[in-house]
Amino acid sequence: MFGRLAFLKRIKAPNGIYNLRKTTPSMVLPEQPTGFFASQIATKYFRSLPKGRYVPSFRNLSTAASTSVDCREGVKLLVTGGSHAQKMVGIWLFGSAAWVFSMVVLGGVTRLTPSPEYKRVNKGMSIEDFKFIYWMEYAHRMWGRALGLMFALPFSYFLRKGYITLGLGLRLSALFALGAGQGLIGWWMVKSGLEEPASEYAQPRVSPYRLAAHLTSAFAIYCGLFWTGLNVVMPEPPAESVAWVRGAAKVKRLALPVSLLVAITAVSGAFVAGNDAGHAYNTFPKMGDTWIPEGVFDMKPLIRNFFENTSTVQLDHRILATVTLISIGTLWWSTRKLDIHPAVKSLIGSTVGMASLQVTLGISTLLSYVPVSLGSAHQAGALTLLTLMMLLNHTVRRPSMSLLKSLPQVAKTT
Numbered sequence: 585m586f587g588r589l590a591f592l593k594r595i596k597a598p599n600g601i602y603n604l605r606k607t608t609p610s611m612v613l614p615e616q617p618t619g620f621f622a623s624q625i626a627t628k629y630f631r632s633l634p635k636g637r638y639v640p641s642f643r644n645l646s647t648a649a650s651t652s653v654d655c656r657e658g659v660k661l662l663v664t665g666g667s668h669a670q671k672m673v674g675i676w677l678f679g680s681a682a683w684v685f686s687m688v689v690l691g692g693v694t695r696l697t698p699s700p701e702y703k704r705v706n707k708g709m710s711i712e713d714f715k716f717i718y719w720m721e722y723a724h725r726m727w728g729r730a731l732g733l734m735f736a737l738p739f740s741y742f743l744r745k746g747y748i749t750l751g752l753g754l755r756l757s758a759l760f761a762l763g764a765g766q767g768l769i770g771w772w773m774v775k776s777g778l779e780e781p782a783s784e785y786a787q788p789r790v791s792p793y794r795l796a797a798h799l800t801s802a803f804a805i806y807c808g809l810f811w812t813g814l815n816v817v818m819p820e821p822p823a824e825s826v827a828w829v830r831g832a833a834k835v836k837r838l839a840l841p842v843s844l845l846v847a848i849t850a851v852s853g854a855f856v857a858g859n860d861a862g863h864a865y866n867t868f869p870k871m872g873d874t875w876i877p878e879g880v881f882d883m884k885p886l887i888r889n890f891f892e893n894t895s896t897v898q899l900d901h902r903i904l905a906t907v908t909l910i911s912i913g914t915l916w917w918s919t920r921k922l923d924i925h926p927a928v929k930s931l932i933g934s935t936v937g938m939a940s941l942q943v944t945l946g947i948s949t950l951l952s953y954v955p956v957s958l959g960s961a962h963q964a965g966a967l968t969l970l971t972l973m974m975l976l977n978h979t980v981r982r983p984s985m986s987l988l989k990s991l992p993q994v995a996k997t998t
Contacts, residue, residue, distance in 0.1 A: 677813035792858025831924035
């Protein structure tokens with residue numbers, strides 16, 4: 585009896601009226617289970633939740649969000665067919681995103697291996713050296729084609745089962761089309777590397793614009809798959825109280841511009857790779873003997889320097905990376921005292937750690953003259969940092985009105 589009264593006390597509405605129908609069970613946990621909680625409804629709601637008390641951990645983020653979907657008013661689900669279908673589609677989408685992630689890393693390794701161009705780059709190379717380069721290129725292409733099958737076959741199955749809603753189907757079709765176009769962009773990029781350089785002293789390389797388009801497209805596909813997967817498995821954000829929702833809104837106002845800065849910095853890194861700018865000015869923090877090298881604005885028109893001038897491209901990337909790290913640190917400092925979900929706090933802390941690691945990887949790659957291991961790790965780090973920023977933005981989005989109305993003013997954490 586006392587356990588029942590304690591439960592009723594926790595869901596008391598601001599107007600003093602107890603309302604069981606609008607309650608989201610994920611926001612409270614019973615302290616002393618009684619016969620009241622042995623009913624079928626209580627079993628359905630509380631089976632997957634920790635017993636005894638609320639445990640503020642990142643692990644509970646998806647659980648709290650997914651169980652709150654039982655209050656479906658105002659929530660648009662992307663998957664029909666129940667929780668099993670939701671789980672299957674979510675695993676497929678996250679698996680596809682992980683596959684794209686591996687494609688980005690493999691592409692980075694392929695780009696950093698010696699070029700198959702013979703006359704100016706690898707004259708006198710052995711057949712074994714050529715085989716290594718060939719198989720790296722071939723594996724990257726086959727891995728991409730396998731991804732197409734891995735995405736298309738489950739997509740067809742889920743469509744046939746009726747799990748995919750119209751909105752989700754259109755979104756996934758657009759991502760599939762972008763993936764098919766990515767193959768064409770890759771061919772277009774490689775073709776530019778086969779053209780004769782303007783000078784006999786210049787090494788052949790792919791166009792930095794085409795390389796940036798190829799990498800940015802890969803990032804876009806990954807972000808689309810990952811964000812859609814989050815929407816499927818977590819249609820509602822973790823919201824245990826109105827106070828936490830307000831805190832999340834403050835975090836979101838800061839997280840959005842920081843996320844944009846992270847994305848811009850990643851794209852600038854593509855131009856560093858396209859211009860082989862990592863092989864110049866292998867010193868830090870200065871570029872050679874100066875802070876700003878000469879000739880950063882030699883090209884005309886001026887805008888070309890930011891995409892084609894080796895000195896300017898590297899200086900630009902250094903500045904953007906530094907500003908990104910400072911911005912993420914500022915995000916953590918500004919939100920450290922906010923009343924927010926513990927998972928959001930952990931996520932912000934992880935983002936600060938990843939940003940610091942990414943800057944360290946970048947400096948190490950530069951000072952080591954861009955070895956394959958560090959260069960590919962730096963590229964993977966950029967995508968990891970972007971992943972954390974996406975997860976943070978998804979976690980702090982505004983909940984539906986139906987969930988918002990059911991929340992208490994302050995979360996019960998004991």
